[in-house]
Amino acid sequence: xxxPVMPExxxxxxxxxxxxxxxxxxICPGEAVISSATGMQVYESDGLTAYRQPPLxxxxxxxxxQVSRVLAYCDQQNIRVVPRGAGTSLSGGALPLADGVxxxxxxxxxxxxxxxxxxCVTVQPGVTNLAISQxxxxxxxxxxxxxxxxxxxxxxxxxxxxxxxxxCLKYGLTTNNLLGLEMVLINGDVIRxxxxxxxxxxxxxxxxxxxxxxxxxxxxxxxVRILKKPETARxxxxxxxxxxxxxxxxxxxxxxxxIAAGMEMMDRLAIKAAEDFVQAGYPLDVDALLIVELDxxxxxxxxxxxxxxxxxxxxxxxxxxxxTSDEERAKFWAGRKAAFPxxxxxxxxxxxxxxTIPRNRLAEVLGRISEMSxxxxxxxxxxxxxxxxxxxxxxxYDANKPGELAKTEKFGADILRLCVEVGGVLTGEHGVGVExxxxxxxxxxxxxxxxxxxxxCAFDPASLLNPGKVFPQLYRCAELGRIHISGGDIPxxxxxxx
Amino acid sequence: MSNIxxxxxxxxxxxxxxxxxxxxxxxxGTKRNIGNLIVDAALVDLSLFDNVELYEPEExxxxxxxxxxxxxxxxxxxxxxxxxxxxxxxxSHLLGCDHTGTIGGMxxxxxxxxxxxxxxxxxxxxxGVHAVSGxxxxxxxxxxxxxxxxxxxxxxxxxxxxxxLAVMSKVTLKILPKPEMExxxxxxxxxxxxxxxxxxxxxxxxxxxxxxxxxPGSATMLRLEGFxxxxxxxVEMMKNLLKKFGDIRTEEQTSADIWADIRDVRHLSRDxxxxxxxxxxxxxxxxxxxxxxxxxxxxxxxxxWAGGLIWLEVVNHPADCADDIRQIVSHYGGxxxxxxxxxxxxxxxxxxxxxxxxLADLSKRLKxxxxxxxxxxxxxx
Numbered sequence: 001x002x003x004p005v006m007p008e009x010x011x012x013x014x015x016x017x018x019x020x021x022x023x024x025x026x027i028c029p030g031e032a033v034i035s036s037a038t039g040m041q042v043y044e045s046d047g048l049t050a051y052r053q054p055p056l057x058x059x060x061x062x063x064x065x066q067v068s069r070v071l072a073y074c075d076q077q078n079i080r081v082v083p084r085g086a087g088t089s090l091s092g093g094a095l096p097l098a099d100g101v102x103x104x105x106x107x108x109x110x111x112x113x114x115x116x117x118x119x120c121v122t123v124q125p126g127v128t129n130l131a132i133s134q135x136x137x138x139x140x141x142x143x144x145x146x147x148x149x150x151x152x153x154x155x156x157x158x159x160x161x162x163x164x165x166x167x168c169l170k171y172g173l174t175t176n177n178l179l180g181l182e183m184v185l186i187n188g189d190v191i192r193x194x195x196x197x198x199x200x201x202x203x204x205x206x207x208x209x210x211x212x213x214x215x216x217x218x219x220x221x222x223x224v225r226i227l228k229k230p231e232t233a234r235x236x237x238x239x240x241x242x243x244x245x246x247x248x249x250x251x252x253x254x255x256x257x258x259i260a261a262g263m264e265m266m267d268r269l270a271i272k273a274a275e276d277f278v279q280a281g282y283p284l285d286v287d288a289l290l291i292v293e294l295d296x297x298x299x300x301x302x303x304x305x306x307x308x309x310x311x312x313x314x315x316x317x318x319x320x321x322x323x324t325s326d327e328e329r330a331k332f333w334a335g336r337k338a339a340f341p342x343x344x345x346x347x348x349x350x351x352x353x354x355x356t357i358p359r360n361r362l363a364e365v366l367g368r369i370s371e372m373s374x375x376x377x378x379x380x381x382x383x384x385x386x387x388x389x390x391x392x393x394x395x396x397y398d399a400n401k402p403g404e405l406a407k408t409e410k411f412g413a414d415i416l417r418l419c420v421e422v423g424g425v426l427t428g429e430h431g432v433g434v435e436x437x438x439x440x441x442x443x444x445x446x447x448x449x450x451x452x453x454x455x456x457c458a459f460d461p462a463s464l465l466n467p468g469k470v471f472p473q474l475y476r477c478a479e480l481g482r483i484h485i486s487g488g489d490i491p492x493x494x495x496x497x498x
Numbered sequence: 499m500s501n502i503x504x505x506x507x508x509x510x511x512x513x514x515x516x517x518x519x520x521x522x523x524x525x526x527g528t529k530r531n532i533g534n535l536i537v538d539a540a541l542v543d544l545s546l547f548d549n550v551e552l553y554e555p556e557e558x559x560x561x562x563x564x565x566x567x568x569x570x571x572x573x574x575x576x577x578x579x580x581x582x583x584x585x586x587x588x589x590s591h592l593l594g595c596d597h598t599g600t601i602g603g604m605x606x607x608x609x610x611x612x613x614x615x616x617x618x619x620x621x622x623x624x625x626g627v628h629a630v631s632g633x634x635x636x637x638x639x640x641x642x643x644x645x646x647x648x649x650x651x652x653x654x655x656x657x658x659x660x661x662x663l664a665v666m667s668k669v670t671l672k673i674l675p676k677p678e679m680e681x682x683x684x685x686x687x688x689x690x691x692x693x694x695x696x697x698x699x700x701x702x703x704x705x706x707x708x709x710x711x712x713x714p715g716s717a718t719m720l721r722l723e724g725f726x727x728x729x730x731x732x733v734e735m736m737k738n739l740l741k742k743f744g745d746i747r748t749e750e751q752t753s754a755d756i757w758a759d760i761r762d763v764r765h766l767s768r769d770x771x772x773x774x775x776x777x778x779x780x781x782x783x784x785x786x787x788x789x790x791x792x793x794x795x796x797x798x799x800x801x802x803w804a805g806g807l808i809w810l811e812v813v814n815h816p817a818d819c820a821d822d823i824r825q826i827v828s829h830y831g832g833x834x835x836x837x838x839x840x841x842x843x844x845x846x847x848x849x850x851x852x853x854x855x856x857l858a859d860l861s862k863r864l865k866x867x868x869x870x871x872x873x874x875x876x877x878x879x
Contacts, residue, residue: 115780115782116702117698117702117781117782118780118781118782119701119702119781139702140704161647162647162651164645164647168644168645169644172618172622173645173647175622175651175654176618176622185856185860189856190856191854191856191857191860192854192857193857195780195831195832196780196781196831197778197779197780197781197806197831197832197833198614198615198619198778198803198806198807199608199610199614199619199778199807200833201778201833201835201850201851201853202850202851202853202857202861202879203655203658203659203663203861203864203865203879204608204621204654204655204657204658204659205857205860206654207621207651207653207654207655207657208650208651208652208654208655208864210651211647211650211651212650228701228702228703228704229704230704230706231704251556251557252556254556254557254558254675255555255556256675257579257675257676257677257678258675259674259675296706296724296728297704297705297706297728297731297732297735298731299727299728299730299731300724300725300727300728300731303725303727303728304725356641356643356644356645356646357643358554358557358559358642358643359556359557360554360556360557385645387644388643388644388645389643389644389645390643390644390645423641423642423643424641424643425641425643425646425648426648427646427647427648428643428645428646428647429645429647430647431647432647432648432649436648440648440649443641443648443649444638444649447635447636447637448637448638448639448649449649451631451635451637451639451652451867451868452639452649452650452652454867454868455650455652455655455864455867455868456650457863457867458860458863458864458866458867459860459863470649
């Protein structure tokens with residue numbers, strides 16, 4: 001098993017562990033501090049289970065004041081802090097540090113206010129994504145972003161990762177559905193940004209904090225926009241003889257001004273695995289399967305189903321089925337939603353990538369992934385948010401075979417390099433975390449990364465919040481202030497990369 | 499002020515920043531009079547950054563120089579049946595200028611029109627930016643794809659930063675198809691409270707209302723857009739829902755003009771001497787906020803964003819009324835920006851809503867992280 005190199009452990013902090021535990025217990029009395037090896041075990045990793053590390057200590061505050069005091073204490077004592085929501089990150093965003101306090105926000109689980117007149121909900125960050133939709137379901141509302149982990153992932157974590165889902169092209173990511181935040185800075189200061197109004201004032205801190213992966217502060221309250229559920233939704237299940245034809249169909253749908261609620265593509269391996277697992281009724285003689293969901297008023301949906309079916313036919317679709325009931329629509333989706341566990345059934349392990357590409361490069365990228373797959377001797381199943389270009393190639397491997405995980409990670413990195421090469425990005429919705437940290441220079445040059453880190457310094461001058469994530473190289477803020485770069489020369493070449 | 503610099507490429511911007519202490523950035527200068535006064539700064543005119551580098555309609559993406567003229571780009575997009583969904587306003591009526599402005603100005607000001615209610619604001623459509631910071635360093639952020647969480651979203655920070663952080667040379671934006679048709683439903687003679695209730699009710703329906711505005715003493719308007727069959731069906735749904743509030747007119751041919759007038763703030767006067775405020779509040783409190791302000795100040799106003807945006811013209815009010823307005827707005831949660839004002843008033847009043855100290859300090863540190871020597875648009879925000 002490979003382990004990412006993390007910032008050097010602070011021995012002073014380690015030596016003061018018992019005092020730190022005592023102090024934290026004073027700030028958060030009761031059962032809020034967990035320091036036994038067994039108690040901390042569940043916090044050793046997040047959704048990226050390949051990486052594990054017990055934290056220094058776990059603290060689970062209940063109030064904003066406690067969060068503020070914990071952070072202020074850590075700031076004063078120069079102790080690192082790793083914030084954690086529900087721990088579903090797929091990029092190791094909540095991977096603990098041996099010398100870091102793991103700050104779990106699970107006790108912040110209340111829905112604070114539902115305001116239908118302003119069409120927004122204010123919740124504590126530990127509330128799950130799905131619970132927000134459930135809280136407003138009776139009035140026919142819902143919260144749009146729907147990451148596949150929505151039953152478990154918390155809204156605080158969604159903000160930290162800018163979580164997406166299958167409906168992003170039409171309804172946006174977390175950042176597009178957020179109205180307000182309360183956040184505690186590392187020195188314990190509490191800030192409030194936005195509220196129930198549109199267009200928060202001043203610099204767009206909402207936009208900056210969303211997707212900042214726990215490096216800027218700890219979110220303690222979230223206000224999101226809720227939407228009225230569309231009157232109806234229907235889906236098309238379309239089979240093609242090639243990924244290219246399916247990709248062209250997606251492009252044509254969009255060119256004709258149709259923004260579908262969801263457009264998902266699966267390749268032959270993914271189709272077969274999903275069909276074997278849940279018997280969704282997928283055709284098995286096709287190379288690419290497209291699920292197109294359309295939502296809105298009934299008249300619109302019926303009209304668009306016809307039009308999309310026509311476009312699919314023009315692109316040589318070999319099978320087209322339109323759902324006629326919600327049950328049938330759910331069945332179309334069942335296979336796609338079960339795609340990851342379905343792959344888990346046919347392979348001991350799999351590694352999920354998350355690059356986004358310009359859609360018109362799809363055929364080329366799929367072709368090259370398949371070449372690489374042959375070179376590496378590792379199979380790949382492709383699941384793809386086709387509407388927005390977000391790919392999820394799943395590399396099939398067996399961690400028990402010596403060297404296979406390392407080979408898989410190398411293959412994964414090659415796929416992400418390819419995404420960047422064709423004009424795409426390393427991650428569409430899973431975040432950089434520790435997983436893609438060392439690939440950041442593939443997409444950004446030194447100046448781009450340093451500017452991002454300078455912004456980090458504006459929030460966290462001692463780099464105590466979640467260090468070792470996102471950035472491949474740690475600078476001290478004072479150095480960043482003085483650095484002047486010319487001609488792309490790397491400053492401080494002697495600083496070790498980790 | 500006599501010194502106007504007209505860089506052609508990023509390297510020249512770098513040189514200018516290295517050699518100058520204070521710079522004011524402009525495209526065509528249409529929004530130059532918005533924001534706190536910038537004094538003694540050399541003018542940097544970015545109109546030569548007018549290259550459309552990439553436009554892929556089927557990918558919903560355009561990548562273009564900050565100096566590109568809005569009017570030309572609107573035309574280019576319309577040619578493929580597309581548009582900026584956030585409806586950037588044209589302030590030529592409000593501010594008395596003869597341009598629509600540039601793409602750079604559109605992004606730097608972060609101002610959106612009536613459809614922001616449904617589609618989101620400028621910040622929701624900026625995918626990537628190339629810029630030069632106040633440190634004279636060329637950097638990029640974001641990308642050209644729809645879904646991207648790689649690194650901090652500095653594109654959003656630059657959007658609406660009024661040129662105080664970096665000189666944007668190139669921006670990449672998400673574009674969307676123009677709806678096939680639009681219809682506006684109008685209800686006459688509602689008072690402000692009734693109007694906000696009607697707009698709220700409409701927004702709570704599944705009719706997918708894209709804009710909702712109220713002109714006091716005139717009409718309350720709801721816009722429905724999309725494919726024809728869908729729009730027609732929703733018009734009927736909406737009529738049914740709102741029939742108890744009075745007769746409902748439908749405007750089809752004039753619908754686009756109705757919303758252009760609201761977007762461009764043509765319901766307020768052209769008189770440069772009267773200050774104009776742009777006030778963002780929780781939508782349901784729009785009427786209440788307006789009443790509280792009108793109790794203290796003689797004003798002409800209208801509501802957009804279902805009550806969440808108040809455009810307010812202060813009529814015949816000799817003293818500075820910023821404190822009164824801000825006190826009321828703060829009470830409801832929101833903020834007020836002075837969009838049109840005399841030089842004198844801009845000198846004496848905070849144009850943007852003052853922030854609590856902790857947030858103001860953070861804003862200052864953010865500014866310093868891009869522009870430590872305060873070279874770019876000094877003092878504007």
